[in-house]
Amino acid sequence: MKQHLQQLFTEALEQLDINQDIDIRLERTRDTKHGDFACNLAMILAKKLHKNPRDIANSIVEKLPDNNDFIAKVEIAGPGFINIFLTKQAYHTNIDDILKLKTEYGKNQLGKDQSIMIEFVSANPTGPLHVGHGRGAAYGTALANLLQTAGFKVHKEYYVNDAGRQMDILAVSVWLRYLELCDETIEFPSNGYQGDYIWDIAANLHRNHADKFQQKSTTVFAEISPDITNGGDKELHIDGLIQRAKQLLEDDYKIVFKQALDTILDNINHDLKQFGVEYEEWFLESSLTEADKVQQTIDQLQTAGHTYKKDGALWFKATSFGDEKDRVIVRENGQFTYFASDIAYHKNKLERGFDHLINIWGADHHGYVPRVKHAMTALGYNAKQLTVLLVQFATLYRGQERLQMSTRSGEFVTLRELREEVGRDAARFFYVQRKSEQHLNFDLELAKSQTNDNPVYYIQYAYARISSVMRQLTEQGQTWQYDKTNLTSLETAHEQALLVMLSRYPEVIEMAALAYEPHQLTYYLRDLAQNFHSFYDTNKILIPDNKLRDARLSLTAAVRQVLQNGLMIIGVSTPEVM
RNA sequence: GCGCUCGUGGCUCAGCUGGAUAGAGCGUUGGCCUCCGGAGCCAAAGGUCACAGGUUCGAAUCCUGUCGAGCGCACCA
Missing domain, CATH: 1.10.730.10 (Isoleucyl-tRNA Synthetase; Domain 1)
Known part of the structure; x- marks a missing residue:
């Protein structure tokens, strides 16, 4: 309907020999006295042509066909608005369209022949999804559906960070709980994952493998740098435990690791499915490291002269692309940073041939956006191909009380709990209803007690x-x-x-x-x-x-x-x- | 300190990317079932769009500054 009108305006302008490069914007009127659509074209042209807007409006109107079965009449109002009144017939034809097109009604071809990859949620597999992740999940699927409706070819993906240090912390957390189930006395590290789900995984491990992975507590903790509770450094403490676990368990470490990862990933997958969220692909970060892709990407940056060595680490010259500081990609100890594998991942995405990439990230990652784009530029890609949509945090309340969300400490409300309490439809709608860059106050009491509202x-x-x-x-x-x-x-x-x-x-x-x-x-x-x-x-x-x-x-x-x-x-x- | 996002009735939020008299929901007040589902409908009260300048025919929307909120500013992920 609107398209048809726009076409008529374009033709009118052609007849008037006005070749200004402007898009004709038609707006729905707020007041029916102003007709169905209003157009401020004359006012915009007035500026460019240095003529009276009402005169311009007049000449445009003369070229518009009216009194047919589409346009009933056209009026000029105020400073130069062109108001268009449509016929009833026009609206009847629209009903025709709806009933004939059915589920196709509303679709368009904006994204014809264009493919979009949309990556969202991508929560670390170190614990169950919580209500904070729900917003990204709901927003991501809704956006994917919307883009599909607009004719884009959409590919939804979940990036699984299964290769970082946090995964080792997870594995060790599980193992230590397992040792407790083997009746070892353990002082659980303050930097370990403390949620109940760790116990569940440990219990499964114990059921399937009995005491196979048991080690004496004294052996495990021998000469480990003290935890913060004993006046030490919690990071050094947990790193020491990771080393010790790998050393004592040898190949069995992978079994513990895999048990933890698989359980949590299954859990996340299940929760998302129940929430109505499905992906075309679950992309493993480890697949990049295993195929040497991260190293290859770093080599490419190095060859192109975008890196340098300093203090034993390898740095990416982000400043030469306008970033505020350079960024480390290979640490002094030889390990890749998260940034390094992220560059490799984005390179991989583009190599798969998507026309456009959309990342939905939590707002806390905003400082991270420029450096990813700069890395893309450094690799010879157009950074405009990447759009990062930042979703503001949901602040969770229970009545007046503000709840903390921390996977590490195990204090959080899971997405599953939310779904079971307020229902999938209500939860999905509640999340999507807010503009994504708005802070969202999510009051559990309200959502639960007033579901009818x-x-x-x-x-x-x-x-x-x-x-x-x-x-x-x-x-x-x-x-x-x-x-x-x-x-x-x-x-x-x-x-x-x-x-x-x-x-x-x-x-x-x-x-x-x-x-x-x-x-x-x-x-x-x-x-x-x-x-x-x-x-x-x-x-x-x-x-x-x-x-x-x-x-x-x-x-x-x-x-x-x-x-x-x-x-x-x-x-x-x-x-x-x- | 620097950067990003934001500030709209009591509360939670829209506002078509600069348009005509700023809109909803909840809450408050008052009406509506002999009639297709009352999880509904109708109406009222309630806002100097954080504040101060600027840009122009025209600003909640764009620019500058001030105040306030959240989040970032790692050889963590």
């Missing part, structure tokens, strides 16, 4: 009501037929409002996709549901007058279709009965 139910209720009406019709042994000519009977204000609202859907999809803002869709769906509830309240659908009844049923069916299409993108179900 969550707009998701309001929208689903509209869907269920429609389903109910359709059921009633069938139960009465009746059928209905769609006939476009019947739509002329739709005359009430509520019916008109719904017609307009439905026609906006493709525009909302387009805007939301371009801006990476699925929250726009949630607000639209709420508005649509509200319009439907108002309509439903004052216009009875199942009435004896067949012509009007069928017209209202057509409208209702169209609303149902759009609700379904929109909720699917957000990842919320469409229950026929609630």
Whole structure:
């Protein structure tokens, strides 16, 4: 609808020989007195052509076809707005489209022939997902769906950090708990993972392997640098324990390590599936190191002259690309930094041929964005191919109390708990509803106790009501037929409002996709549901007058279709009965 | 100290990328079921868009400064 109008404006400008390079922006009006669409083109042109905006508006309007079955009339208002009034016929054609296109209604070809890889959540596999990760999960899938609707080829990926030091800390944590189950007396390191899930993994290990990995506690802790609780350094302490574990367990260390990793990864995978989040690929960081990809990437940087040695470490010259300081990629002890494998990972992504990369990261990573982009530039790629979307933290409250979130200390509310308590639909909607760069206050009490106030139910209720009406019709042994000519009977204000609202859907999809803002869709769906509830309240659908009844049923069916299409993108179900 | 993000009714948030009289939900107050699902509808009260300048036909939106909040500023991941 909007596209058609834009086309008409373009033609009008061509006839006037105005070849200014501007995009014609049409806006929905807030007030029906201003018609259906308004265009400020004349005001923008006035600046460039140094002419009176109203005069320009006049000449444009003369070239616009009106009084046909699409445009009813055109007016010039205020300083030079061009207001367009559409015909009812135009809106009826739109109902036609919805009922014919069904799930295809609202789709567009913005991303035709373009592929996007979208990486999100990618939480370290050192513990279960908590509510903080839920936001990235919900936002990521909604965005992926939205981009798909806009015609992009989308590839969703989870990057598994299974190669860093934190994984060794995890393995050691499990092993120490296992030793406790073997009746060894252990002073658990303050820097170990302390959650209950560590006990669970240890118990499994003990069940499957009995005392096979047991070592005397005194042997394990012999000559280990003291923990912070004993006046030492907690980092040195845990590093000493890692060394000791590898040394004592030899090849068995891998078994413990793998048991820990697999259990947690399975758990994460399961939680995400239950939350309605699925990936095309789970990419292992270890696959990069094993294939020597990190070293190769570093070599490439080195060859290109973007590195230097200092204090025994290898540095990436980030400053020559505008970064505030240079960054270490190989530590003094010869180990790669996280940054190094991340460069290799992004190189790998681009080598796989994606046109565009989207990373959804927690806002605490914002300082990290420039250096990744600089590394891409250094490797000869266009850094613009990467978009990093930062999702602000969710601050978790239980009533007035602010909760801490720490995987290390084991104090957190898991995503699973959230889903079980507030439900998947409500949780998904709650997360997506907020603009991603907004700080989100997540009050568990509120989410739990007032679930009925969550707009998701309001929208689903509209869907269920429609389903109910359709059921009633069938139960009465009746059928209905769609006939476009019947739509002329739709005359009430509520019916008109719904017609307009439905026609906006493709525009909302387009805007939301371009801006990476699925929250726009949630607000639209709420508005649509509200319009439907108002309509439903004052216009009875199942009435004896067949012509009007069928017209209202057509409208209702169209609303149902759009609700379904929109909720699917957000990842919320469409229950026929609630 | 420097950087990033943000500041909109009592609370939680939108505001179509500079447009016409700033909008919702919750909460508050008052109405609406002999009628397709009341998880609903209708209405009212409530905002100098943090503050001060600037840019222009026009600013919640762009620029500068001030104040306030969150997060970053590792040879951690």
